[in-house]
Amino acid sequence: MSTAAEQIGLGAYPSEWRHRHLLGLEELSADEITLILDKAEVFKRAILQGHRRIPLLNDITCVTLFFENSTRTRISFSLAARRLGADSIDFSASTSSLSKGETVIDTAKNIEAMGTDVVIVRHRTPGTPHLLAQNLRASVVNAGDGPHEHPTQGLLDIMTIRERRGHVEGLTVALVGDIAHSRTARSNIWGLKKLGAHVIVCGPSTLVSPRWKELGVEYSWSLDEILPRVDVLNLLRIQFERQYGRPFPSVREYAHLYAMNAERLAKTKDDILILAPGPINRGVELTPDVADGSHSAILEQVTNGVAVRMAVLWLLSGAARDKR
Amino acid sequence: MPLLIQNGRVIDPSQSVDRVTSLRIVEGRIAAYDAAPQDGDEVLDATGRIVSPGLIDMHVHLREPGGEEDETIASGTAAALAGGFTSVACVPNTDPPIDSQGAVEFVRDRSVRADNCRVYVLACVSKNREGKELAEIGQLVEAGAVGFTDDGSPISDPELMRRAFEYCLMFDKPVLNHSEIRELTEHGVMHEGKTSLVLGLTGMPAAAEDVMASRDIALAEATGGRFHLMHVSTAGSVDAVRRAKRRGVRVTTEVTPHHFTLTDECLRTFDSNFKMNPPLRDRRDVEACIEGLADGTIDCIVTDHAPHAKEKKMQELDRAPFGVVGLETALGLVVTRLIEPGHLDWPAAIQKMSTHPARILGIEKGTLAIGADADVTIIDPQVHWTVNPAEFRSKSTNTPFAGWELTGRAEVVVVGGRVKFRRA
Numbered sequence: 001m002s003t004a005a006e007q008i009g010l011g012a013y014p015s016e017w018r019h020r021h022l023l024g025l026e027e028l029s030a031d032e033i034t035l036i037l038d039k040a041e042v043f044k045r046a047i048l049q050g051h052r053r054i055p056l057l058n059d060i061t062c063v064t065l066f067f068e069n070s071t072r073t074r075i076s077f078s079l080a081a082r083r084l085g086a087d088s089i090d091f092s093a094s095t096s097s098l099s100k101g102e103t104v105i106d107t108a109k110n111i112e113a114m115g116t117d118v119v120i121v122r123h124r125t126p127g128t129p130h131l132l133a134q135n136l137r138a139s140v141v142n143a144g145d146g147p148h149e150h151p152t153q154g155l156l157d158i159m160t161i162r163e164r165r166g167h168v169e170g171l172t173v174a175l176v177g178d179i180a181h182s183r184t185a186r187s188n189i190w191g192l193k194k195l196g197a198h199v200i201v202c203g204p205s206t207l208v209s210p211r212w213k214e215l216g217v218e219y220s221w222s223l224d225e226i227l228p229r230v231d232v233l234n235l236l237r238i239q240f241e242r243q244y245g246r247p248f249p250s251v252r253e254y255a256h257l258y259a260m261n262a263e264r265l266a267k268t269k270d271d272i273l274i275l276a277p278g279p280i281n282r283g284v285e286l287t288p289d290v291a292d293g294s295h296s297a298i299l300e301q302v303t304n305g306v307a308v309r310m311a312v313l314w315l316l317s318g319a320a321r322d323k324r
Numbered sequence: 325m326p327l328l329i330q331n332g333r334v335i336d337p338s339q340s341v342d343r344v345t346s347l348r349i350v351e352g353r354i355a356a357y358d359a360a361p362q363d364g365d366e367v368l369d370a371t372g373r374i375v376s377p378g379l380i381d382m383h384v385h386l387r388e389p390g391g392e393e394d395e396t397i398a399s400g401t402a403a404a405l406a407g408g409f410t411s412v413a414c415v416p417n418t419d420p421p422i423d424s425q426g427a428v429e430f431v432r433d434r435s436v437r438a439d440n441c442r443v444y445v446l447a448c449v450s451k452n453r454e455g456k457e458l459a460e461i462g463q464l465v466e467a468g469a470v471g472f473t474d475d476g477s478p479i480s481d482p483e484l485m486r487r488a489f490e491y492c493l494m495f496d497k498p499v500l501n502h503s504e505i506r507e508l509t510e511h512g513v514m515h516e517g518k519t520s521l522v523l524g525l526t527g528m529p530a531a532a533e534d535v536m537a538s539r540d541i542a543l544a545e546a547t548g549g550r551f552h553l554m555h556v557s558t559a560g561s562v563d564a565v566r567r568a569k570r571r572g573v574r575v576t577t578e579v580t581p582h583h584f585t586l587t588d589e590c591l592r593t594f595d596s597n598f599k600m601n602p603p604l605r606d607r608r609d610v611e612a613c614i615e616g617l618a619d620g621t622i623d624c625i626v627t628d629h630a631p632h633a634k635e636k637k638m639q640e641l642d643r644a645p646f647g648v649v650g651l652e653t654a655l656g657l658v659v660t661r662l663i664e665p666g667h668l669d670w671p672a673a674i675q676k677m678s679t680h681p682a683r684i685l686g687i688e689k690g691t692l693a694i695g696a697d698a699d700v701t702i703i704d705p706q707v708h709w710t711v712n713p714a715e716f717r718s719k720s721t722n723t724p725f726a727g728w729e730l731t732g733r734a735e736v737v738v739v740g741g742r743v744k745f746r747r748a
Contacts, residue, residue, distance in 0.1 A: 074419060103635070105638060123640065125640040125641055126641065127523070127525075127640070128640045128641075130594045143685070145524075146525075181524075188584070211517070214518045215518075
């Protein structure tokens, strides 16, 4: 195994890594986030150099336990596991005994009993990965728990920013859209702040409460007002499926106030970087010309997603092996 | 056999008694103060102990009928005794709900058979607890109901609430409401605040309670009805009650130990034993509850004992039911969180756990006057103990206080002159 690591320049397993689970970025230190990003860059370079298999986790079995629909994240995790030589199994709530009334803990314990080491869980309810972490011996990766956290998404966004701009500290990053219901926003806020960025959350006042200030971020209800001073725009998807009540009058009005289009692009800094965690609603969060333009790093984010998840799985595998 | 409770500090706010004395109980009634032991007396030495009129918890979910996996009348009343309560009032959100004479009689009958503490019945305001038509309140009163509530659900319809106040006037019974605007709390899991924002959990704003409590106060004021605001939890509604009392509105209220002890930050663990309704609020609300207790705005301390079987609580936070048990930890929390820090003295605490609930429910309890039923709680005010849910008498263990170090608990509980509980 050391040879595979040596070949790609990964270095020894970092003894300072102490986490058994990855549940959120709130609980990681700046050094730990930087460590993940550094290792992710090594994996990305290896992939781009044509390493299709880096057999570091041949003895590890991962399961993606998704109680909410997802294509991108699930494929990204599965691919990351396979690239490292791990077994990867997919579990979907719709095809499971959950529809027969089994509890989420029982389902997870059953899957664990089949010999899984890492459980990658997505669930509509904040805290469900934490509940599983308390009840399983396996390592748990939070792949999105309701509007709470989506740590690997936050990591891949920050990795993309760091790659494009060379650093994160001192940048002004605006998260735009449905902040209230966005796990991506929360994970980005924790990660970006720890690495020294200035964060602005921007969106309609029903989805961006002044209370966000209490998390040490700036809030704004006007995209036009903040555009000239931001270095990075992260355009979050409107979470139509998570909104209770009526946060804005119409999609048309939302797009009018917050869609990133060519006209708004003209007001930004020349080197503006545009991210969108996807899936995007074209025409709502951003127009096609912006999505596909030179400032957009949307597809790079997807590539980086695999690399970040490889780094996370590799780091967690130490604890997963210890637990056996 | 006559009972002599010797050398205890007898505190009975109903007669402004607070002194060391010996109480003699004969044929189930308080017979004499400053009594000397006589031949044949059973003597309980209460030196260093507080001798209180039996504690009364006027907000308990006994779950029977329909929720026997969570609690039964027998197990809930056993838990009440262990917590020092000689009487509880149970709320009617059972299955079927307690909205008929037969249902009231069922509960009373079961509690007599259980032979633990006394059980008073709070019956439904509305038929089938649906919030549409008044239940047969007159007949429920005849069956023994002491007050009316649709607890579990708020009485939302203002017209029904107004009629309930008016109709209960002729029976002189209180209407108790879980005051909450449901449209503001839909899908809510916890208090809306910084913590809900961080955790991404759907919040229940304090305004949902403030608005409904104010509506209920206005309707009580307009009708002259008796309104009891259940489990107050916000600074806004404590203040609304305070101002209403000054105006002479017939309003009373109660608070739970968890609401004067814990804040919404406890949810950071995602532990469903911190999920209850009303939700744990923020520091400012907790302080307002303590202030309301200290200045007399809040009349009672209740547990809102809400047992849930483990398998129900061990679920995703949005699926886990609201509610926590409280009967066996309430007194310790009152001592530890209110008396020891100096917010309440012992007589004030006993008022809120005995004298006032008795008065609000209109029951002849909460007193150690000569001739009264001998319901007595002997409290060790100094004992230090650790909350161990495995030792609960309740069928359920959904407490947010597992492992807490508390001071003070009931040592001996006497109901109708009989020792019903003695701590081993």
